[in-house]
Amino acid sequence: MEKSRPHVILSAAISIDGKIATRTGRSNLSSRKDLIRMHNLRKNVDAILVGKNTVNIDNPLLTVRYVKGRNPIRIILDSKGSLSPKSKVISTAKKIPTILVVSENAPRNVERFITKGVEIIRCGKNKINIKKLLMILGKKGIKRIVVEGGGTTNWYFFKEKLIDEIVITIAPYVVGGINAISLVEGIGFSDVSNSFKLKKIKKLQNEIILHYVS
């Protein structure tokens, strides 16, 4: 597929033991310096994409705040259209472009989000077809996307081999917990073959930023 789809960068902060949140869903792993790095990345892409659980658990704004710059379009994967209209992304959608991606079989009442300023894309029968979604986003002029998790969303992108770059911050915490979300969830690969090339390593006080390319 190849280059009419947007360039996809996966960005996350992980603990030393590879988790992106604690077992209770706390994910504030980044230092202020790392947040600045993350927001610099956000301002240089056209869109930021997350899964529904991340919106439900973190209630993020997904904007550029730690640096000056343009907000990317916010894209949320939510096949059933079950997000709370009170979430920050939805309640700010009249000011910041926001796309809710649902499946073709999502209930008709997802249209209620339109009155909140949200654009709806229906893509995939029961589950969201992300390959198809990227083609739709490409046609809309979206050239670069940052995927910011969570672990399930990350898995779908890896599974479909849609990640072009990975920017990972290793934060100086150990989180543990069999139920704590890892960088990549899902069923996982059965063999060790999905490799990336290490392009850059940067040290930020107690954090390490790893930059890989496909």
Ligand SMILES: NC(=O)c1ccc[n+]([C@@H]2O[C@H](COP(=O)([O-])OP(=O)(O)OC[C@H]3O[C@@H](n4cnc5c(N)ncnc54)[C@H](OP(=O)(O)O)[C@@H]3O)[C@@H](O)[C@H]2O)c1
């Ligand atoms: N440290 C970090 O950098 C970081 C960043 C982001 C999130 N997090 C943490 O990650 C945790 C949430 O991760 P998570 O794995 O539970 O959930 P997630 O990836 O945020 O959301 C997954 C949900 O998105 C929906 N979805 C629909 N179509 C999808 C598709 N094709 N691909 C992927 N998702 C699709 C699915 O729900 P439906 O089936 O209902 O559609 C799926 O269950 C939170 O605790 C959050 O704090 C950490």
